Amino acid sequence: xxxxxxxxxxxxxxxxxxxxxxxxxxxxxxxxxxxxxxxxxxxxxxxxxxxxxxxxxxxxxxxxxxxxxxxxxxxxxxxxxxxxxxxxxxxxxxxxxxxxxxxxxxxxxxxxxxxxxxxxxxxxxxxxxxxxxxxxxxxxxxxxxxxxxxxxxxxxxxxxxxxxxxxxxxxxxxxxxxxxxxxxxxxxxxxxxxxxxxxxxxxxxxxxxxxxxxxxxxxxxxxxxxxxxxxxxxxxxxxxxxxxxxxxxxxxxxxxxxxxxxxxxxxxxxxxxxxxxxxxxxxxxxxxxxxxxxxxxxxxxxxxxxxxxxxxxxxxxxxxxxxxxxxxxxxxxxxxxxxxxxxxxxxxxxxxxxxxxxxxxxxxxxxxxxxxxxxxxxxxxxxxxxxxxxxxxxxxxxxxxxxxxxxxxxxxxxxxxxxxxxxxxxxxxxxxxxxxxxxxxxxxxxxxxxxxxxxxxxxxxxxxxxxxxxxxxxxxxxxxxxxxxxxxxxxxxxxxxxxxxxxxxxxx
Amino acid sequence: xxxxxxxxxxxxxxxxxxxxxxxxxxxxxxxxxxxxxxxxxxxxxxxxxxxxxxxxxxxxxxxxxxxxxxxxxxxxxxxxxxxxxxxxxxxxxxxxxxxxxxxxxxxxxxxxxxxxxxxxxxxxxxxxxxxxxxxxxxxxxxxxxxxxxxxxxxxxxxxxxxxxxxxxxxxxxxxxxxxxxxxxxxxxxxxxxxxxxxxxxxxxxxxxxxxxxxxxxxxxxxxxxxxxxxxxxxxxxxxxxxxxxxxxxxxxxxxxxxxxxxxxxxxxxxxxxxxxxxxxxxxxxxxxxxxxxxxxxxxxxxxxxxxxxxxxxxxxxxxxxxxxxxxxxxxxxxxxxxxxxxxxxxxxxxxxxxxxxxxxxxxxxxxxxxxxxxxxxxxxxxxxxxxxxxxxxxxxxxxxxxxxxxxxxxxxxxxxxxxxxxxxxxxxxxxxxxxxxxxxxxxxxxxx
Numbered sequence: 020x021x022x023x024x025x026x027x028x029x030x031x032x033x034x035x036x037x038x039x040x041x042x043x044x045x046x047x048x049x050x051x052x053x054x055x056x057x058x059x060x061x062x063x064x065x066x067x068x069x070x071x072x073x074x075x076x077x078x079x080x081x082x083x084x085x086x087x088x089x090x091x092x093x094x095x096x097x098x099x100x101x102x103x104x105x106x107x108x109x110x111x112x113x114x115x116x117x118x119x120x121x122x123x124x125x126x127x128x129x130x131x132x133x134x135x136x137x138x139x140x141x142x143x144x145x146x147x148x149x150x151x152x153x154x155x156x157x158x159x160x161x162x163x164x165x166x167x168x169x170x171x172x173x174x175x176x177x178x179x180x181x182x183x184x185x186x187x188x189x190x191x192x193x194x195x196x197x198x199x200x201x202x203x204x205x206x207x208x209x210x211x212x213x214x215x216x217x218x219x220x221x222x223x224x225x226x227x228x229x230x231x232x233x234x235x236x237x238x239x240x241x242x243x244x245x246x247x248x249x250x251x252x253x254x255x256x257x258x259x260x261x262x263x264x265x266x267x268x269x270x271x272x273x274x275x276x277x278x279x280x281x282x283x284x285x286x287x288x289x290x291x292x293x294x295x296x297x298x299x300x301x302x303x304x305x306x307x308x309x310x311x312x313x314x315x316x317x318x319x320x321x322x323x324x325x326x327x328x329x330x331x332x333x334x335x336x337x338x339x340x341x342x343x344x345x346x347x348x349x350x351x352x353x354x355x356x357x358x359x360x361x362x363x364x365x366x367x368x369x370x371x372x373x374x375x376x377x378x379x380x381x382x383x384x385x386x387x388x389x390x391x392x393x394x395x396x397x398x399x400x401x402x403x404x405x406x407x408x409x410x411x412x413x414x415x416x417x418x419x420x421x422x423x424x425x426x427x428x429x430x431x432x433x434x435x436x437x438x439x440x441x442x443x444x445x446x447x448x449x450x451x452x453x454x455x456x457x458x459x460x461x462x463x464x465x466x467x468x469x470x471x472x473x474x475x476x477x478x479x480x481x482x483x484x485x486x487x488x489x490x491x492x493x494x495x496x497x498x499x500x501x502x503x504x505x506x507x508x509x510x511x512x513x514x515x516x517x518x519x520x521x522x523x524x525x526x527x
Numbered sequence: 528x529x530x531x532x533x534x535x536x537x538x539x540x541x542x543x544x545x546x547x548x549x550x551x552x553x554x555x556x557x558x559x560x561x562x563x564x565x566x567x568x569x570x571x572x573x574x575x576x577x578x579x580x581x582x583x584x585x586x587x588x589x590x591x592x593x594x595x596x597x598x599x600x601x602x603x604x605x606x607x608x609x610x611x612x613x614x615x616x617x618x619x620x621x622x623x624x625x626x627x628x629x630x631x632x633x634x635x636x637x638x639x640x641x642x643x644x645x646x647x648x649x650x651x652x653x654x655x656x657x658x659x660x661x662x663x664x665x666x667x668x669x670x671x672x673x674x675x676x677x678x679x680x681x682x683x684x685x686x687x688x689x690x691x692x693x694x695x696x697x698x699x700x701x702x703x704x705x706x707x708x709x710x711x712x713x714x715x716x717x718x719x720x721x722x723x724x725x726x727x728x729x730x731x732x733x734x735x736x737x738x739x740x741x742x743x744x745x746x747x748x749x750x751x752x753x754x755x756x757x758x759x760x761x762x763x764x765x766x767x768x769x770x771x772x773x774x775x776x777x778x779x780x781x782x783x784x785x786x787x788x789x790x791x792x793x794x795x796x797x798x799x800x801x802x803x804x805x806x807x808x809x810x811x812x813x814x815x816x817x818x819x820x821x822x823x824x825x826x827x828x829x830x831x832x833x834x835x836x837x838x839x840x841x842x843x844x845x846x847x848x849x850x851x852x853x854x855x856x857x858x859x860x861x862x863x864x865x866x867x868x869x870x871x872x873x874x875x876x877x878x879x880x881x882x883x884x885x886x887x888x889x890x891x892x893x894x895x896x897x898x899x900x901x902x903x904x905x906x907x908x909x910x911x912x913x914x915x916x917x918x919x920x921x922x923x924x925x926x927x928x929x930x931x932x933x934x935x936x937x938x939x940x941x942x943x944x945x946x947x948x949x950x951x952x953x954x955x956x957x958x959x960x961x962x963x964x965x966x967x968x969x970x971x972x973x974x975x
Binding site for chain 1: 528529532533534535536538539542543545546547548551553554555556557558559561562563564566567568569570571572573574576579580582583586587588589590591592593595597598599600601603605607609611612613615616617618619620621622623624625626627628629630631632633634636637638639640642643644646647648652653654656657659660661662663670688690691693694696697698700701702703743745770771772773774775791792793794795796797798806811817818819820821822823824825826827828829830831832833834835836837839840841842843844845846847849850851852853854855856857858860863864866867868869870871872873874875876877879880882883884885886887890904918921922925930933938956959960
């Protein structure tokens with residue numbers, strides 16, 4: 020398949036101009052009733068004079084942002100194998116019901132009896148997540164996965180404090196998501212890194228050596244970021260618990276084992292689940308997501324407040340009475356609108372569908388791995404003899420001899436109309452390509468992607484310029500990303516200031 | 528029904544065969560048996576698309592919507608149709624963080640425009656691509672202040688939104704920050720400047736405008752002077768919408784909420800956390816989360832990509848300025864569409880409408896023997912003191928199709944009792960004069 024992205028170009032230097040350049044007047048207003056006009060007064064010392072906001076008519080707004088959308092690529096466009104991100108299809112019914120007015124136009128402080136439907140969705144979602152993980156208590160408050168990590172790390176911290184233990188070290192495998200390290204640090208922990216063994220899994224002897232009376236816990240991703248299942252998870256759990264620590268599960272990769280493995284049986288004490296990954300809610304160009312956090316019984320009093328509960332009479336309420344709560348991690352109850360979509364997704368799957376999701380996501384990944392690893396120049400570095408789970412990581416080091424890097428390969432994939440994988444992550448694999456097809460990909464999609472990889476590998480050997488200058492068919496050619504950090508222009512205002520400075524200098 | 532979502536559901540044997548396997552369990556052979564489930568977890572029977580929609584409708588009917596006057600940091604504003612239309616485009620809502628900039632110019636430019644529009648409103652130079660909500664933006668600002676000043680104490684006023692205070696305290700536990708409060712002026716509803724006494728250990732002095740009670744802070748300049756004298760950073764929490772008409776505060780870091788700029792209250796989430804700073808390298812380097820920057824392609828065309836990523840967790844790990852990864856990008860895009868449509872005159876007229884409603888409503892509330900608290904300048908919210916059972920009042924209002932003011936004693940037991948028995952009302956452009964009149968007439972009857 021080939022692909023030519025829309026390119027709206029206003030002149031040779033600019034694609035779509037900004038709204039500041041397109042500004043054409045004032046069009047929108049909210050009329051004040053005549054009798055109320057006298058009430059709209061403010062003291063002069065508080066009055067704002069200058070305000071540089073552009074104004075566009077509705078048709079101009081529609082065209083501007085529609086053109087921008089056309090210069091963007093979504094999951095409905097084509098394959099989006101961005102490893103670790105689980106870019107599965109977002110079912111459209113979920114979007115439709117989430118736009119229901121009775122769900123959108125409700126206030127978090129409305130009387131409880133007027134939001135029973137909303138509370139029911141939250142309660143049922145928590146219940147389903149409990150069943151899926153084996154962790155009996157959930158909060159839906161965290162707004163994202165990393166926010167869930169922080170919540171979990173703070174729960175660990177408070178738990179140890181309550182036990183009068185000074186445990187200030189968090190163990191994190193070297194291959195973990197960057198956010199794990201950062202979340203642990205934000206919760207005040209010192210991070211202890213564990214290197215991988217030759218299979219890419221946690222090095223057990225290194226782990227044994229790392230634990231001590233200062234170990235607060237460990238954050239583990241399973242399958243890990245190499246897409247490999249940590250088969251010795253029970254040993255890991257024993258080591259951590261034996262040292263008096265708690266085991267935290269990063270749910271970013273749950274898709275591989277959803278409905279197949281209970282987290283509680285793996286010895287997990289606290290877990291976050293990304294509703295925008297495993298549970299199909301859309302990623303919104305980077306958010307909103309949601310990061311539900313589940314805990315074992317012993318930790319239930321530590322969850323953020325409030326949590327949703329059900330009374331004997333079938334009504335629902337918000338419970339603020341958790342005695343040891345870490346407090347709120349954000350205002351109100353979480354990204355409620357996202358929860359509706361995850362709820363609907365699970366209702367559509369039902370018990371029968373859960374395992375199918377895991378099985379097909381793993382099958383699709385293994386099918387892709389089987390073919391991709393045969394391409395000359397592409398190597399598997401870790402877990403060579405094992406099946407991968409929902410994703411896999413290959414190294415493109417073999418193309419270095421042609422002067423081609425993973426970045427070039429990725430950019431060339433764009434010309435074939437597929438979104439590249441996550442690149443250069445995990446760091447333990449050189450020239451990494453982290454590929455996650457998800458269960459949403461048809462066999463034709465899989466074959467198409469594999470074929471693109473094959474062709475590009477050939478191009479790398481025979482016509483590397485095609486890769487080095489890629490992409491050729493996107494809205495814009497390869498960007499100088501380093502410049503954006505070297506000479507940052509982070510707003511239109513900054514751009515104007517820099518332009519006028521440059522203008523002044525050139526007149527001197 | 529899950530079949531509709533799984534294109535390969537009937538191809539499993541064929542695909543296994545092609546990769547030399549015979550059974551799907553071969554792919555899970557590396558998972559210890561004792562942790563595998565034989566039966567899937569019981570989450571109920573799968574529903575067809577039609578059944579699911581019906582099931583949802585049944586649940587949705589248990590929510591009641593009314594003419595809503597509930598206040599407290601989540602607001603009902605009109606969402607122009609074009610905002611939903613744009614945010615509903617699959618290219619924008621299904622895509623991920625724009626790691627591949629060349630194929631993601633649309634989202635990148637839209638977020639850059641959000642940053643730029645918000646920077647104008649806040650009168651700062653740099654705004655991040657978004658944070659979770661106001662409360663977490665404040666918490667991040669406190670952490671930033673501590674890093675910049677190498678100090679540990681943060682000061683917040685009594686009239687802060689209580690949930691923001693709680694979130695700040697949650698985050699402070701991890702970073703070892705000490706949260707100290709200063710008082711409010713019970714006459715005006717603004718801060719009590721005489722109680723603000725930062726010292727050499729103070730990293731940040733925070734204030735809100737309009738604050739939790741909807742009072743615009745007139746002493747912003749004095750607060751800033753007192754804070755800076757001790758070398759503390761000034762952090763202002765603002766409602767960006769109010770800055771269509773009110774002078775933006777002079778602060779080192781500005782935080783706020785943008786949920787109401789083109790998005791729905793939605794039971795309190797998703798929201799849009801805002802963090803902005805002036806052109807000050809030491810602050811910019813400490814900003815949390817993604818920022819979109821303008822650059823050029825190698826053939827000289829203006830383009831956009833993520834900038835200053837070395838601050839972020841995926842590169843810097845535990846030394847990152849924050850752990851934030853997924854943010855609230857689509858909310859930012861919605862705000863960009865909204866602000867472009869309204870423009871300067873639209874947002875001004877919106878502010879005037881809100882102002883008119885607020886002052887009119889306060890006057891009418893007084894007429895019926897309840898007490899709109901404080902004599903400061905109001906915007907959108909009105910705290911009302913009265914010797915009534917606000918929960919019961921709300922129950923009766925509900926029968927008339929009205930969602931009443933937020934009862935603070937019930938929502939935040941003990942927190943504001945010393946100020947009175949308060950319900951926090953809120954009014955926006957969604958209320959016509961007759962809606963306010965209806966509220967007043969109804970209140971008059973039910974508090975009798």
